[in-house]
Amino acid sequence: MKVVVLVSGGMDSVTALHAAAREHEVAAGLSFDYGSKHNHREIPYAAHHCGLLGVRHEIVALDFMDRLFKSDLLRSGGEIPEGHYEAENMKQTVVPFRNGILLAIAAGYAESAGAEGLVIAAHSGDHAIYPDCREEFMQPMAAAIQAGTYASIEVLRPFIHERKEGIAAIGARLGVDFAQTWSCYKGRTLHCGKCGTCVERKEAFALAGLEDPTEYEPES
């Protein structure tokens, strides 16, 4: 199948890109610069892996989100909270309907690119605090994309029954260099090691029994 892969530059989507390059014809990897504090850190890794695989890479700039949307994930928002990803205070990093927006744009792009599928690295550990990660959202969204495109574009979620550590294990088997991926929401020079995504990243490597290749900021 000819597919477009949503690739942020994080460990899940980079693994999905490598897996898709083996299983499908990848029309392009698609990254979104939606004004988050860490987009400028993660997108170069998306470009890196597309380059490695000889896949076209496109970046879609969504300047309006930082201007009009409220979220601490965005440059216009407040401080990124520290602690576990599942914690209540992580809600302030939710970007309203972000997955809906990214999937909709990717669907239109996929139709223009002659693709029949859209790969997103959603997984079973995705967080119930994010309404646009829930099945109640994903299923009708996929139905809307299928009905709303001439090509009846299918949303593929190859990792939906995996947890994050399972994806890490798959990536390791595919030879993904996770040092060339980015998770930290703070978007500084090094991973902070303390925000929700950093905590989750560390946990995934530990649970998968893999060495964590990430250079974290020294404890202050």
Next chain:
Amino acid sequence: MKVVVLVSGGMDSVTALHAAAREHEVAAGLSFDYGSKHNHREIPYAAHHCGLLGVRHEIVALDFMDRLFKSDLLRSGGEIPEGHYEAENMKQTVVPFRNGILLAIAAGYAESAGAEGLVIAAHSGDHAIYPDCREEFMQPMAAAIQAGTYASIEVLRPFIHERKEGIAAIGARLGVDFAQTWSCYKGRTLHCGKCGTCVERKEAFALAGLEDPTEYEPES
């Protein structure tokens, strides 16, 4: 209900804006500059009507669409076809998954603006050649937006049982000045009178028994 209204500057969405201003609290009118040949003609009318009603107006620029998407509606596309809107050659003006993209962005914006509803001027005469105008698309899309937002945002389609001439009649009753609206896909100085949207605009006024206030290009 507090709502965001999608307002392109065409006669349907301008009427929906005026109707919403009577029935709801309008948080904002939202226009999209997605790189079509006629966005620069229609958006100033959206701004005009928001101004008349004292409603906040926001324009979302989607520069990537003209660059990455294929459609003759876009500045990067070919000539706008002439003839009836329902004709097969109108397919070349379809912008892939445009309604999905606009609704998704509007949903995220509405959540950020504290709104609970989203008004779109979809009507029963909307065209089956456009897959993202069909019920099979609109119903799951609305379900995805409701499930994917904390506020369970509802998609309101006040004109879904109307035909375009019915909307013209409603607009006339609300005192909408249709001279201050734009339809023509060609986006020149005057309405061409020959493209699908111009044909449909003329038809709507005629069927509604209203005088057509539009200045069309002289016959060459």
